[in-house]
Amino acid sequence: MRIGPYPIVPNLVLAPMAGITDRPFRQLCRRLGAGLAVSEMTTSDPRLWHTEKSRLRADHRGEDAPIAVQIAGYDAAMMAAAARHNVEQGAQIVDLNMGCPAKKVCRVDAGSALLKDEGLVAAICAAVVAAVEVPVTLKIRTGYDRTRRNAVAIAKIAQDAGIAALTVHGRTREDHYEGEAEYETIAAVKRAARIPVIANGDVTSARKAADVLRATGADAVMIGRGALGNPWIFKEISHFLATGTTSVPPSFEEVGATLLEHLDELHAFYGAGRGVRVARKHIQWYCQDHAGSEGLWLAVNRVECAQAQRALVAEFFAAGAREKAA
Ligand SMILES: Cc1cc2nc3c(=O)[nH]c(=O)nc-3n(C[C@H](O)[C@H](O)[C@H](O)COP(=O)(O)O)c2cc1C
Numbered sequence: 001m002r003i004g005p006y007p008i009v010p011n012l013v014l015a016p017m018a019g020i021t022d023r024p025f026r027q028l029c030r031r032l033g034a035g036l037a038v039s040e041m042t043t044s045d046p047r048l049w050h051t052e053k054s055r056l057r058a059d060h061r062g063e064d065a066p067i068a069v070q071i072a073g074y075d076a077a078m079m080a081a082a083a084r085h086n087v088e089q090g091a092q093i094v095d096l097n098m099g100c101p102a103k104k105v106c107r108v109d110a111g112s113a114l115l116k117d118e119g120l121v122a123a124i125c126a127a128v129v130a131a132v133e134v135p136v137t138l139k140i141r142t143g144y145d146r147t148r149r150n151a152v153a154i155a156k157i158a159q160d161a162g163i164a165a166l167t168v169h170g171r172t173r174e175d176h177y178e179g180e181a182e183y184e185t186i187a188a189v190k191r192a193a194r195i196p197v198i199a200n201g202d203v204t205s206a207r208k209a210a211d212v213l214r215a216t217g218a219d220a221v222m223i224g225r226g227a228l229g230n231p232w233i234f235k236e237i238s239h240f241l242a243t244g245t246t247s248v249p250p251s252f253e254e255v256g257a258t259l260l261e262h263l264d265e266l267h268a269f270y271g272a273g274r275g276v277r278v279a280r281k282h283i284q285w286y287c288q289d290h291a292g293s294e295g296l297w298l299a300v301n302r303v304e305c306a307q308a309q310r311a312l313v314a315e316f317f318a319a320g321a322r323e324k325a326a
Contacts, residue, residue, distance in 0.1 A: 001035075001196045001219040003093055003165045004135030006066040008035040008220060010238045012209070013167075013198055015224030016040055016070040016095065016139070022278070023059055024265035028258070029227055030064050033234030035220070037068070038139075041097045044073030044082035056270070060090045068093040070139070072100065072111060076123040080131035087132045094132055096124065098154075099139040099169050115173060116144045121154055125161035135164035139200075142185040145174035151185050155193045163195060167222055170201035186216040198222050206233070206240030206247075213241075229285025231258070252290070252324065256317030259286045263310055272306040283313060290320060 001008045014021060014029040014037035021029075026037035042057045043049075049058075060067045069091035073079040083094045098121065100111035114121055129136050138158045143149035151168055158166055168189050170181030181201025190197045199218035203209045204226035212221055227233050232250050239247040250258070262282060267275035283300050287293040296316045303309050 001165070001198075003036075003066065003137060003196065006036075006093070006135070008066075010035045010234070010241075011220035012036075012234045012237055013220055013222040014038065014227055014234075015200060015222045016097070017224050018100075019278075020228070020281075022056065022266075022269065023061070023063060024262060024269050025231075025282075027063060027265070028262055029231045029234060032231045033238055034223075034227075035234075036066065036093075038095050038222075039067075039069045041070045041072040041100065042082070042086065044071050044075070044079045046078075046081065046085070049085065058086065058089045059269075066092040068095055068137070070095040070097050071128075072097040073124075074114065074120075076120070076127035079124050080127040083128045083132045083136070087134055091134065093135050093137060093164075094128060095137045095139055095167075096128060096163075097139055099141050099167070111173075113144070113173065115140060115150060115154060116148070118150065118153060118157055122157045122161055125158050125163050129162035136162070137165045137167065138163045139167040139169070141169045141171055141173050141175075142182070143172045145172050148172075149185055151189050152192045155189045155195075155197075159193055159195045165196040165198060165219075166193060167198040167200050169222075170199070183212055183215045186218060190217045190219075196220065200224070202226075204233075206237045209237040210240055229282065229288065252317065252320055255286060255290075256313070256320075259283065259313060259317075260310065262286075263306075263313060267306040267310075273304070276304055276306055276309050279309060283309075287313075287316065290316075292316065292320070 001011045012035050014034045016038040018040045021040050029037050069086045071082045098114045142151045168186045170183050170186050186199045196219040198220045199212050199216040200222035203221050203223050209221050236247050263279050266279045299312050
């Protein structure tokens, strides 16, 4: 799959996830086999661009090309200006968020709420495409609700407006994250669209990724929650797609070493205080399937200091390794 001038190899994309796909996590997933990693959404409201949150979300130092930045908003001119601003900050692909059901976004008719208003979708896509030289991609759900699954209509609007690729999450806005993602609508979008289509929703294993690619005919799959605590999922999928066999999962030692590196990156990126808080959820995701993780989780929640957090995690993995060796 190509997005504008960029070949996306392999065709596996890390989903934008606010509070999660920060630069450290994007870099880790790219290193472990994602062909593209989309930033957390950034606001198109210029009044918020000076905040610490926006500053960190615009930090792409050391990231591999193509740098994909997602913007959220509801006003075509504002989103065009935000796209230009992000390109000046290093974005090589601008992704438009019309997939997020979060109240904070939908209250102001942004995110997936926009799917109700096809005229506004067309205006936003056209304004942003005209505003920047880089490829603009769009991320949507299958529709606003189950009675209004208009993803195929939106796909046509998007490609006519010059959108370079389209991601479809197989749920409606009203579904939030309930039930299972459906792939028939994504397959219909793929049949109708000339631009690359990326299928998203509930891909948590290599086999599921292969099934979704087959069922939808999509050009790529996007993985969100399946990568939490398991950034190896991209390699696992590539291996399965190439060989039809499952790969050996990372060893306990490798999980520990990767998590410790991830913690160091988070502490450096956010600073010790915020870094410790952001790291907690990652520690839980990496460790949840390992014996003794509840005790670690309780202890981790009590410490505020980066070195102490790191030491707890290092000891958890060292103790686990000693037990395995005994
Ligand atoms: C914690 C969290 C934050 C998310 N933030 C965003 C976001 O900023 N922009 C967006 O388009 N989608 C966002 N999403 C939706 C994901 O990109 C993805 O579409 C959804 O999780 C379904 O994919 P999955 O089943 O592979 O997780 C978020 C999802 C989660 C769980």
